[in-house]
Amino acid sequence: MEKVILIRYGEIHLKGLNRPYFEKKLLENIKKSLRHIPDVKVVRAQGRFYVENYADEAAVIDALTRVFGIVSISPAYKVEKDFEVMTEYSKKIIEKFLTGFNKGVLTFKVESRRADKHFPMNSMEISRQLGASLLRQFPRLKVDVHEPELTLNVEVREFCYLYHEVIPCAGGMPVGTNGKAALLLSGGIDSPVAGWMIAKRGVKLTAVHYHSFPYTSDRSKEKVIELARILTRYTGSMRLHVVPFTRIQQELYEKCPDQQLTILMRRFMMKIAEKIARKEKASALVTGESIGQVASQTIESLVVTNDAVSMPVFRPLIGFDKLDIMNLAQTIGTYETSILPYEDCCTIFTPKHPVTQPRLNKILESEALVDGNILIKEALENIELIEL
């Protein structure tokens, strides 16, 4: 007998020639996510993977639930294809379950699948005989084939796998199977969630953060690094580009109309992110914007911001309420870090009355008041690159 974890992945995506590529990438990502588990093995078999040879089951499960592309997992006993042995371990599963079960009667059923047609019993016979044997052993059991509290799964393949638990995972597609995008990562709640959603579609991320020392402290930079680090638990390794942004803010502040500062600043952020994306061979930008959340996220503002770049901009949160975003952030695990207080001291650069319906031609006029090319070049030259 050996304890293994059975991994299921979405089969709908797996049509035609993509399948081997998808599987290869997923296997790679699973292996990376389990790097911290000593001597662990991941094996591939018949449309699924098995994780074997580990001591800390909880740690393996924890890591797997964050790998995009996995639909669900089941901790299982891998035993010989021998009915005696199968019965013995089925009893173990029931016994273990019953100790933590405080109701008197447990309803159950046995569900069998026989992929190995050489096995002498068919699936009906396996279920029936195994069920009968369990009923004899445990008086607290009662059969209920419609809504059982416990389903004992028996799969007869190259070995026999016994399990009762199906743990739902993140779903989505393996990171790396759908190209690459640059995420504009602030210290707030939204942008990490937006990055997570796009990564879940199989997109590899590279992150861009704007730092305005001395108007924001190094603590706020540390916070962003921490957020990116949390994302890497889902996305695998990621590069974080910390772009010095103070000069640009100061120039805009001195030369442009106050109420346009935020929108001008956002256009600069987009332009710089696009340049970084090109260099990193990413083909889209990702932001955490959502319609109407703040002045710079009205439709009119988004139009003006969008105009700054030619790359597609993905805004997965565009139709989300703040509360939904917060809930997702909590599930992902970025919320607690996002709400740490050290954000911007740069209320100086935040207009008191920002425009909510900017006109593109006006904004372009203001933008022409600063030497954008030089400012952007200077910012790009002074990027701090952090490999996570």
Place this chain on the structure above:
Amino acid sequence: MKEIYLDNAATTPVIPQVVEAVTDCLKNDYGNPSSMHRLGIRAEKRIKDAKRHVADLLKTEPEEIIFTSGGTEANNMALLGTAYSRMRRGKHCITTAIEHPSVLQAFAHLENQGFEVTYLPVDADGVISLDDLHKSIREDTILVSVMHVNNETGSIQPIREIGVMLANRPRKPVFHVDAIQSAGKLPVYPSQWGIDLLSVSGHKIHAPKGIGALYIRSGVRIQPILFGGNQQDGLRSGTENISGIVGMGEGAKWIARQLHENSDYLRKLKYTIVEKVKQALPDAVFNGNIDNGAPHILNIGFPGLKGEVLLHALEEEGVYVSSGSACSSRDRKLSHVLKAMGVDDRVLEGSIRVSVSYLTTEEEIEEFIPRLVRAVKRIERFTRR
């Protein structure tokens, strides 16, 4: 660029003598002072030596010193310990509006438990009035807690006068002094000044963090707030942090000598800063009374600037200070001390704290001024419109 550390009211650098003593203790005297064997006895001896050094700094008896995990525990122990042991005589306490959070929060806790606390206001210099205090004392007042030197502004409270005033009361309340900022920088002698309890912290006198002490005048009884193996006469259970204690002893010994032989040094540094800042940056406002304040702490306001931005701009110049406000756009954290002194919001938001130690050199102060000027000039171009 050479770094200039002017945040000594936050914490002080650990001096080499302390590092050496602590290392030696960690390596050689690892015994548990409660053990019966000779390693235990040796550890106990080291604690005794350290106690003597702390006692010498305060001119008290070594038996009157209890070691704690730091200033916060010393303050908590003094206030809760007194309140609990005297609650049958009364439930009224007096303190000031400008105390450290480790005092204010301990009192808030007592208020939740049915105690009544009077918070004395301060004047523009950050000093309470003796008259206010006198009027606040009641029949059921069991505890008066007043800090010696304020950590944010350096304002000094009239501790000796309070000691005399309380000594003449028929039902004398317990008098606690938070001397965490003053010990080693100003004379403070509890047994001569009528102080019953006095808190000191290790890391403000060049010893490590995680160690502090409470002076308890002999004959004054307070209840412990930690329970366990009855170490330190049952007043503070928990195996003693010997290496910390040894470090604190060494720090106390060193700073006592500085205080004795070098007492004008800190004040001289402070006045140099004041003079040069006045010359170079005439808009600067000094919060608190310079002449009557502590020798090592200056609180300077730059109206229109943001203290935290100035702090980071100075950080870029290799200078470390503190700010009176942490500016977050969500909640503006403004100093309760400066607010209590009635400092104008514009000054308050733009204030920084500069604090020196005996290790600060005159050259560093010379060098600090042009860096401060550069930082101020750089950011004052971008003030809120």
